[in-house]
Amino acid sequence: MTRVEDRSRRRGTLLGVATVLALTIAAALLALGIALFVAGLLTWVHRGHVASAWARTLAGVGLIGGGACLAALGSLAIGWLRIGRMGSRWDDAAVSRLLKFAAVIGFLVALMCLPFGAAIQAAAHGPWFGWGR
Numbered sequence: 001m002t003r004v005e006d007r008s009r010r011r012g013t014l015l016g017v018a019t020v021l022a023l024t025i026a027a028a029l030l031a032l033g034i035a036l037f038v039a040g041l042l043t044w045v046h047r048g049h050v051a052s053a054w055a056r057t058l059a060g061v062g063l064i065g066g067g068a069c070l071a072a073l074g075s076l077a078i079g080w081l082r083i084g085r086m087g088s089r090w091d092d093a094a095v096s097r098l099l100k101f102a103a104v105i106g107f108l109v110a111l112m113c114l115p116f117g118a119a120i121q122a123a124a125h126g127p128w129f130g131w132g133r
């Protein structure tokens with residue numbers, strides 16, 4: 001085995017481990033995001049918990065977006081692994097573009113919703129911490 005083949009094999013192994021890790025984290029984020037989203041929607045019926053409901057709902061949407069971003073990137077990595085193992089190029093450029101688009105949209109949703117959810121939750125509990133007195 002030559003040095004180039006050894007490096008290529010190590011890169012493939014590293015990319016495979018990173019892909020499995022990304023997909024595992026994505027599954028956990030998606031599950032947590034769905035749970036928070038559902039909990040947020042269910043707390044909308046209580047009149048006094050509107051801020052907490054907003055915070056949970058936005059956090060859930062943000063985590064779902066983050067999980068979708070990681071899942072799309074993991075799927076792209078699987079496509080790249082397939083290129084390296086088969087020795088041919090990945091012909092389906094439309095799928096590649098769609099996965100990149102999903103990753104960007106998921107990232108932007110997470111980037112928008114998570115800080116707003118955290119800010120709403122902090123503002124709702126601010127008086128408990130002595131803020132605004």
